[in-house]
Amino acid sequence: MGSEMEPLLLAWSYFRRRKFQLCADLCTQMLEKSPYDQEPDPDLPVCQAAWILKARALTEMVYIDEIDVDQEGIAEMMLDENAIAQVPRPGTSLKLPGTNQTGGPSQAVRPITQAGRPITGFLRPSTQSGRPGTMEQAIRTPRTAYTARPITSSSGRFVRLGTASMLTSPDGPFINLSRLNLTKYSQKPKLAKALFEYIFHHENDVKTALDLAALSTEHSQYKDWWWKVQIGKCYYRLGMYREAEKQFKSALKQQEMVDTFLYLAKVYVSLDQPVTALNLFKQGLDKFPGEVTLLCGIARIYEQMNNMSSAAEYYKEVLKQDNTHVEAIACIGSNHFYSDQPEIALRFYRRLLQMGIYNCQLFNNLGLCCFYAQQYDMTLTSFERALSLAENEEEEADVWYNLGHVAVGIGDMHLAHQCLRLALVNNNNHAEAYNNLAVLEMRKGHVEQARALLQTASSLSPHMYEPHFNFATVSDKIGDLQRSYVAAQKSEAAFPEHVDTQHLIKQLRQHFATL
Amino acid sequence: MLKAAAKRPELSGENTVSNNSNMAEVKPVFREVLPKQGPLFVEDITTMVLCKPKLLPLKSLTLEKLEKMHQAAQDTIRQQEMAEKNQRQITH
Numbered sequence: 054m055g056s057e058m059e060p061l062l063l064a065w066s067y068f069r070r071r072k073f074q075l076c077a078d079l080c081t082q083m084l085e086k087s088p089y090d091q092e093p094d095p096d097l098p099v100c101q102a103a104w105i106l107k108a109r110a111l112t113e114m115v116y117i118d119e120i121d122v123d124q125e126g127i128a129e130m131m132l133d134e135n136a137i138a139q140v141p142r143p144g145t146s147l148k149l150p151g152t153n154q155t156g157g158p159s160q161a162v163r164p165i166t167q168a169g170r171p172i173t174g175f176l177r178p179s180t181q182s183g184r185p186g187t188m189e190q191a192i193r194t195p196r197t198a199y200t201a202r203p204i205t206s207s208s209g210r211f212v213r214l215g216t217a218s219m220l221t222s223p224d225g226p227f228i229n230l231s232r233l234n235l236t237k238y239s240q241k242p243k244l245a246k247a248l249f250e251y252i253f254h255h256e257n258d259v260k261t262a263l264d265l266a267a268l269s270t271e272h273s274q275y276k277d278w279w280w281k282v283q284i285g286k287c288y289y290r291l292g293m294y295r296e297a298e299k300q301f302k303s304a305l306k307q308q309e310m311v312d313t314f315l316y317l318a319k320v321y322v323s324l325d326q327p328v329t330a331l332n333l334f335k336q337g338l339d340k341f342p343g344e345v346t347l348l349c350g351i352a353r354i355y356e357q358m359n360n361m362s363s364a365a366e367y368y369k370e371v372l373k374q375d376n377t378h379v380e381a382i383a384c385i386g387s388n389h390f391y392s393d394q395p396e397i398a399l400r401f402y403r404r405l406l407q408m409g410i411y412n413c414q415l416f417n418n419l420g421l422c423c424f425y426a427q428q429y430d431m432t433l434t435s436f437e438r439a440l441s442l443a444e445n446e447e448e449e450a451d452v453w454y455n456l457g458h459v460a461v462g463i464g465d466m467h468l469a470h471q472c473l474r475l476a477l478v479n480n481n482n483h484a485e486a487y488n489n490l491a492v493l494e495m496r497k498g499h500v501e502q503a504r505a506l507l508q509t510a511s512s513l514s515p516h517m518y519e520p521h522f523n524f525a526t527v528s529d530k531i532g533d534l535q536r537s538y539v540a541a542q543k544s545e546a547a548f549p550e551h552v553d554t555q556h557l558i559k560q561l562r563q564h565f566a567t568l
Numbered sequence: 569m570l571k572a573a574a575k576r577p578e579l580s581g582e583n584t585v586s587n588n589s590n591m592a593e594v595k596p597v598f599r600e601v602l603p604k605q606g607p608l609f610v611e612d613i614t615t616m617v618l619c620k621p622k623l624l625p626l627k628s629l630t631l632e633k634l635e636k637m638h639q640a641a642q643d644t645i646r647q648q649e650m651a652e653k654n655q656r657q658i659t660h
Binding site: 122175176386390458517519 | 617634
């Protein structure tokens, strides 16, 4: 028996080695041995330690960085009344992507998301939800474009995660929140902090967490910045942005922390005040010069405002500080690719490969860059690897779609046809593949099939101009002028600067005038 | 419809020939052929547009973890449901 370790020490060791499940199990055993009620017995410090350790282990299992989490449900998007100006001036809002003032690639070169922004090189939780214009779009788009996932409410997902973690423990939840005496815990600051994190992250019970934080900050006589930040986080989750702003500002006055700057900027982004957020980041940079997360925050906001050149500048600044920053490398790479410099983009993506990133997306991008930089030897092998690394059918569909482009590029129409068909087999809602397939069908002279495909494409993603324009062209050719005109107008709405669309509309107007 | 450019003496080739006669070696002369007469047609055909190639965005660590957790949560729920169903069948 002598060789056996002291259980609490072993649990600690598990915790530090990030074996949280083992740690939690061991703590449960210890807590079962020494009798305990709902709360730990103050006379048994070991028991109390085990209790805290278990709470922390359970929290770590589901912990995600709160700064990065920003998911808007449909209700939050459509019923949002937090924005100050309903009709904001250009360049002061994230809702209007704004015209491309900075000479970045136009929509004819770089695809856009349904929110009207150029696609980004990096996917974060908050880039997934674009704000759709209408309720109809809001309900429909999540199922078509997987850049936006089906969410009915931002809290729904967290609740589901919480219940799942509860299901795994057979005798109910570890801590019964409704029976907690919060006032008592708020007297013990060390215990209260662990408990708060457990309630906030594991149980996702924001209201109880807020109660505990409010009591604790009172107990600390409003002198602990940490509690203020936590209260702000709770308010943010509850959608009370102005209250959250007050708490974060007050916390910043006491103690300047990078995290607090980031949280506060997040509040401003939610209030649709990107310029204020930018100023805040710059203030933060005065205090913490060269801080990567702040620089990256600036770049993200510029990118969201469609100001690609400034975004690229700040991403480069990020790379000067941290040359392994994946987001910055990926964004600069995609920027180069879409501004007609695939060989430079290739260097950036190769750098990512060198850093050890090994997934479907990266190989797909490498394949595309190789093809357009005329390094044909690597193209197909990259795509093959991308296909073998694809984790779900949507990813596979995207790779096949891009392979279709390669096939069109080398003039093998048969292969292109097959690639696009495979893309559609994998993802039946791939609007781009429908459009490109229609173009190929049109080349073969199958007008009716092409029209059907184009109609599918345009109903799947009305934000793209290509299917509308193609439908207009085809209809114009077969003499269906009315439909052609309607489609051309939709195309113009999606991409006002498109010259061919303007030509077509002019031509059609002349036709109608002569009738 | 455009009319082709009128006279362009510098390209007409007469100069080249006279130059060549001055030189010792006679090089093969490639002359540019520009039609000087006849109508020139320019037709603007609207072609269909392909959607552009799509670079796939890389996923952030947070997003990957979220998705993994989500998947795991769904799996456990499904497993428990299956177990319940099996139990019910046994009791019936």
